[in-house]
Amino acid sequence: MVNLKINNINVTVTDDITILEAAQQYNINIPTLCYYPDLHINSDCRICVVEIEGYKGLKTACSTPVREGMNILTNTPKILNSRKTITELILSNHDASCTSCIRNMSCELQSLAKNLGININRFENVLEKKEIDDHNPSLVRNANRCIKCGRCIDVCKDVQAMHVLESMGRGHEMEIKPAFGRYLSDEFCTFCGQCANVCPVGAIIEKDNTDIVWEKLYDSNYHVMVQVAPAVRVSIGEEIGLETGLISNGKLVSAIKRLGFNNVYDTDFSADLTIMEEGTELINRIKTGGVLPLLTSCCPGWINLAEQEYPEILPHISSCKSPQQMFGTLAKTYFAEKENMDPKKIYVVSIMPCTAKKYEATRRELRIDNKTPDVDIVLTTRELGKMFRQMGIDFNQIDEVEFDNPFGISTGAAALFGATGGVTEAALRTVYEILNEKPLEDINFTSVRGMKGIKETEIKLGDLNVKVAVSHSLSNARILIEEVIAGTSPYSFIEIMACPGGCIGGGGQPYGTTNEVRLERIASTYLVDGNMVYRKSHENPSIKKLYKDYLIEPNSSMAHHLLHTKYSPKNI
Amino acid sequence: MFLQKILESYPISEDYLLEILLDIDKQKENHYISKEEITLISNHLGIKESHVCSVVSFYTLLSTNPRGKYIIQICKDVPCYLNDDFNVLKTVENELNIRVNDTTRNQKFTLEYTACIGCCDEAPAIRINNITYTNLTKDKVVNIISDYKEGKHD
Numbered sequence: 001m002v003n004l005k006i007n008n009i010n011v012t013v014t015d016d017i018t019i020l021e022a023a024q025q026y027n028i029n030i031p032t033l034c035y036y037p038d039l040h041i042n043s044d045c046r047i048c049v050v051e052i053e054g055y056k057g058l059k060t061a062c063s064t065p066v067r068e069g070m071n072i073l074t075n076t077p078k079i080l081n082s083r084k085t086i087t088e089l090i091l092s093n094h095d096a097s098c099t100s101c102i103r104n105m106s107c108e109l110q111s112l113a114k115n116l117g118i119n120i121n122r123f124e125n126v127l128e129k130k131e132i133d134d135h136n137p138s139l140v141r142n143a144n145r146c147i148k149c150g151r152c153i154d155v156c157k158d159v160q161a162m163h164v165l166e167s168m169g170r171g172h173e174m175e176i177k178p179a180f181g182r183y184l185s186d187e188f189c190t191f192c193g194q195c196a197n198v199c200p201v202g203a204i205i206e207k208d209n210t211d212i213v214w215e216k217l218y219d220s221n222y223h224v225m226v227q228v229a230p231a232v233r234v235s236i237g238e239e240i241g242l243e244t245g246l247i248s249n250g251k252l253v254s255a256i257k258r259l260g261f262n263n264v265y266d267t268d269f270s271a272d273l274t275i276m277e278e279g280t281e282l283i284n285r286i287k288t289g290g291v292l293p294l295l296t297s298c299c300p301g302w303i304n305l306a307e308q309e310y311p312e313i314l315p316h317i318s319s320c321k322s323p324q325q326m327f328g329t330l331a332k333t334y335f336a337e338k339e340n341m342d343p344k345k346i347y348v349v350s351i352m353p354c355t356a357k358k359y360e361a362t363r364r365e366l367r368i369d370n371k372t373p374d375v376d377i378v379l380t381t382r383e384l385g386k387m388f389r390q391m392g393i394d395f396n397q398i399d400e401v402e403f404d405n406p407f408g409i410s411t412g413a414a415a416l417f418g419a420t421g422g423v424t425e426a427a428l429r430t431v432y433e434i435l436n437e438k439p440l441e442d443i444n445f446t447s448v449r450g451m452k453g454i455k456e457t458e459i460k461l462g463d464l465n466v467k468v469a470v471s472h473s474l475s476n477a478r479i480l481i482e483e484v485i486a487g488t489s490p491y492s493f494i495e496i497m498a499c500p501g502g503c504i505g506g507g508g509q510p511y512g513t514t515n516e517v518r519l520e521r522i523a524s525t526y527l528v529d530g531n532m533v534y535r536k537s538h539e540n541p542s543i544k545k546l547y548k549d550y551l552i553e554p555n556s557s558m559a560h561h562l563l564h565t566k567y568s569p570k571n572i
Numbered sequence: 573m574f575l576q577k578i579l580e581s582y583p584i585s586e587d588y589l590l591e592i593l594l595d596i597d598k599q600k601e602n603h604y605i606s607k608e609e610i611t612l613i614s615n616h617l618g619i620k621e622s623h624v625c626s627v628v629s630f631y632t633l634l635s636t637n638p639r640g641k642y643i644i645q646i647c648k649d650v651p652c653y654l655n656d657d658f659n660v661l662k663t664v665e666n667e668l669n670i671r672v673n674d675t676t677r678n679q680k681f682t683l684e685y686t687a688c689i690g691c692c693d694e695a696p697a698i699r700i701n702n703i704t705y706t707n708l709t710k711d712k713v714v715n716i717i718s719d720y721k722e723g724k725h726d
Contacts, residue, residue: 166622168629170687179621180607180636 004070013066020048020061023074030074031083031112033090034149035062036198037514038500040158042150045090047083047112050074058082084116092123093172094201095144101202106511108200109147130175135183137362138191138207138355146176146203152195159500161475162305164189176203188308190474192301192498193355193380193507206355206380206508210387213349213377217260222347225263226256227327227407230271231353231418231503232381234524238510238517239385240395245520247528250400255393256351256384257401266403267350268410270327271417271426273546274298275537277563278320278423279431280554282493286435286461291315293469293484293491296423298322300360301498301507303567305474306481311569313481319564321374323417324350324357325366327407328374329562334550335406343372350378353418353506356498365565380508409542412529419525420472420502421448421455424495428459428468429536435461443535449526451501451515454479456491466492473500574599575609579616586619589627593634602638602679610636632686640675642720644668645686645699652688655695658710664698667717681720700725 002015006028013022018041023030034045041063049058053071058079061072073079091113098104133141150167153176157163164187167174178187196204216224237246256264282294297303297318306313321329327350332343350357360366361375368374379387388395402408413429416422425445432440447457448468453476456469469491471477477496483489499505501518504525534540551559578595582588592613597603605613605628614621628634632645646652646661661683665671668681675682691697694706698713705716719725 163620163622166620166626168626170630179610179625 002066002068004066004068004072006072007074015066015068017066018062019050019052019059019064019066019070019072022066023061023072028074030061031115032062033108033112033147033200034151036151036154037516038159039151039154039198042154044148044150046086049079049082051076051079080116084118087113087116087118088121088123090147091118091121092125093127094125094147095127095129095142096125101145102205102208103145103202107202110201133183134207136185136189136191136207136359138358139184139189139193139196139204140207141177141184141204142202143175143177144203145201147201148174148176149200150176151198151200152176152204155194155198159473159475160190160192160194160498161478162188162190162192165195188305190301190304190308190498191356191359191507192474194499195507196355197507197509197511197513206382207358208383208386209358209377209379210383210390213379213387214390216347216349216377222345223262223341224260224347224349225265225331226261226349226351227265227267227270227324228252228256228351228403229267229324229353229418229503230415230422230525231506231509231521232351232384233528234418234504234521235353235381235509236384237395238512239381240388242395244517245524247524248395249528250402251395251398253403254398254401255388255395258393258398259387259391261349263404264401265327265331265407266410267323267327268414268417269407269540269542270323270330271298271414272411272537272540272543273326273330273563274320274323274417275413275423275426275430276543276547276554277326277559278318279427279434279537281318281320282427282431283435283461284555286464286466286492293489293494294318295484296495297565298417298423299497299499299503300354300356301474302477302496304356304359304570305477305498307567307570310481310485312485314567314569316484317567319560319566321366321563321565322357322360323414324352324360324378325374325565326563328361328366328376329368330407330546332368332372332374333562334546338406343368347377348375350375351381351384352378353381353503353509354378354499355380355507357508365567381506381510382508385510406542406546409540410532410534411537411540412532412535413537414540415525415528415532418503419449419522420451420497420500421445421470421495422502422525423497424448424457424468424470424493426537427493427495428457430538431461432459433536434538448495450522451519464492468493468495470495472497472502472505474498575612579613584617586617586623589613589617589619589624590631592617593624593628593631597634601641603640603643603682604635604638607636632684635684638675639682639684640680642680642700642725643682643684644717645684645689646672647687647689647691647695647697647699648685649688649692651692651695652697656708660696660698660708660713663710663713664717667714667721 033047043060043063048061050061051073130143156165295317328348336343358378413426448455448470504521505518610624691706696708697706
């Protein structure tokens with residue numbers, strides 16, 4: 001432990017932390033801008049500078065380690081002047097049209113300027129307008145708003161091992177962009193959206209589809225239905241200013257109903273269906289000596305990576321469509337037939353924690369009879385929050401309502417899809433009981449839970465001891481994939497999620513998704529599971545009915561036709 | 573192919589990226605790294621194109637556009653700027669009849685800015701390929717350029 005003084009307050013902390021962390025422990029606020037808790041410390045922006053007695057010049061609190069006896073001041077006129085000048089300089093090279101920016105009131109630069117009391121900018125704006133890249137269905141990159149903090153580079157390079165974005169040029173001419181200034185659509189970009197999630201300003205944002213949805217909601221030619229992904233119910237609270245990890249089921253459904261959707265359904269239902277199909281596929285591959293390990297296919301960011309960079313891995317990937325797409329298909333076939341509706345008049349909206357889902361919904365392979373898309377449009381958790389604000393919905397003032405049927409009943413297993421390891425746990429609960437024809441003693445697979453990068457477990461299926469692995473974030477995925485390609489992978493089943501923490505940490509989730517926040521959302525996910533009546537996908541009565549009435553049995557030719565897809569190598 | 577030869581002369585490690593790039597630049601009369609070369613280098617070293625582009629764009633020694641045989645680089649950092657009482661850039665522009673970032677029609681000269689070249693104590697300074705010229709006056713600049721024009725360095 002070391003003892004120091006910050007603003008004349010005695011501080012005792014461990015010796016392995018920075019001044020910023022020490023200040024945070026004592027609730028002393030030092031403003032930051034480029035700093036992000038889980039990423040590399042760049043100390044680029046110099047906003048967090050402090051004065052240390054006996055040290056020459058100002059020092060960055062984010063990167064300076066604490067030392068015994070330090071006497072630190074965090075708010076002298078010299079520091080304030082420096083912070084103001086830096087902020088004014090950033091603003092002088094920034095498209096500060098705040099009121100027409102998606103980050104208005106959630107922008108870190110805007111709140112910094114406000115907190116520093118910047119009333120006037122002494123510098124003239126010298127921004128040279130650059131082209132906005134909105135050439136893909138998922139993300140929009142607006143370099144005019146970029147403040148060059150480098151968070152997107154770090155998350156893309158270090159966390160996702162994609163390295164699409166880099167700093168190009170030097171000095172004040174430096175820009176952050178892909179190689180040769182290409183569009184994201186011309187890059188090996190998976191559209192995971194982690195860059196958009198960590199961006200402090202509006203430089204990388206999701207493609208906003210809320211206007212299209214509003215139009216459809218008031219177009220009497222369409223029957224507009226919506227599905228809500230598992231991870232959204234543990235994160236929407238943050239988006240509307242409520243506590244982190246808040247579980248909202250009934251109020252979420254109620255609020256979405258108020259937006260005007262004809263039906264509000266649960267992607268958890270099709271997650272259960274995914275388990276039936278994927279679980280059966282695993283059983284068949286094990287029994288018939290098929291291609292193993294079987295790799296999960298729920299995550300469109302991961303599918304993009306596989307198609308772009310690992311064509312040889314494609315036969316390993318489950319042919320199951322993702323839960324989002326399975327839902328869309330059923331809405332336009334099973335539901336349409338039951339309700340005697342024209343599938344073309346059914347408009348399917350998804351609320352997803354994910355920006356890659358926007359791309360997935362546009363895939364040619366995922367259309368009914370090669371024409372009508374399974375899912376018409378995808379909104380992120382953040383866009384749903386925007387619609388609530390547009391409508392003026394107050395969560396505290398509304399009742400709880402249940403999901404509509406037939407796609408409203410789900411199990412705890414499906415709820416787990418939101419967290420890393422969840423698909424594995426859900427699959428094992430079902431595969432074990434089907435294959436071994438006896439109930440599982442302990443349905444909690446705690447070894448695949450939590451934020452460890454690669455997790456594994458072993459389970460006895462029939463006569464075989466089967467090894468299973470789970471990875472989240474694409475840097476970890478690459479480790480497991482390369483083992484499979486090298487032929488050294490000891491596993492029979494591998495779950496891969498592109499985003500850290502799984503979907504609860506997706507690129508479309510509320511801003512400020514740090515690992516600490518991810519852990520809270522994960523904890524809530526397991527609470528949701530624990531409170532469910534049914535906790536195994538094969539026990540879901542609606543799923544049983546769906547097979548009885550329509551699909552016959554898992555992996556039947558009908559199920560194959562509707563619920564499975566194929567992958568092909570992609571070049572840029 | 574000459575690129576293959578250069579790549580093979582270094583260990584396969586991103587630590588050698590800058591050496592490889594400088595080697596290519598040196599061996600090509602038009603002093604630039606092409607898109608195709610960037611792709612080949614990134615595949616060979618197992619790094620992303622964005623990384624190679626970032627390095628090429630950081631160093632004023634390197635370029636992704638074809639340049640002349642002689643690259644005249646005018647330092648634009650503060651000491652050179654402050655000590656420049658006759659306008660080095662304009663003098664060179666007039667001598668060669670080109671603007672900054674242009675190449676002469678005969679592909680002999682490219683005129684560029686550079687970040688500091690470490691001659692602050694003898695500012696203003698310019699660099700032509702590997703040679704630095706310091707304590708410049710207008711006459712000195714005119715003489716230097718005419719030597720190059722006359723082929724004294726060829």
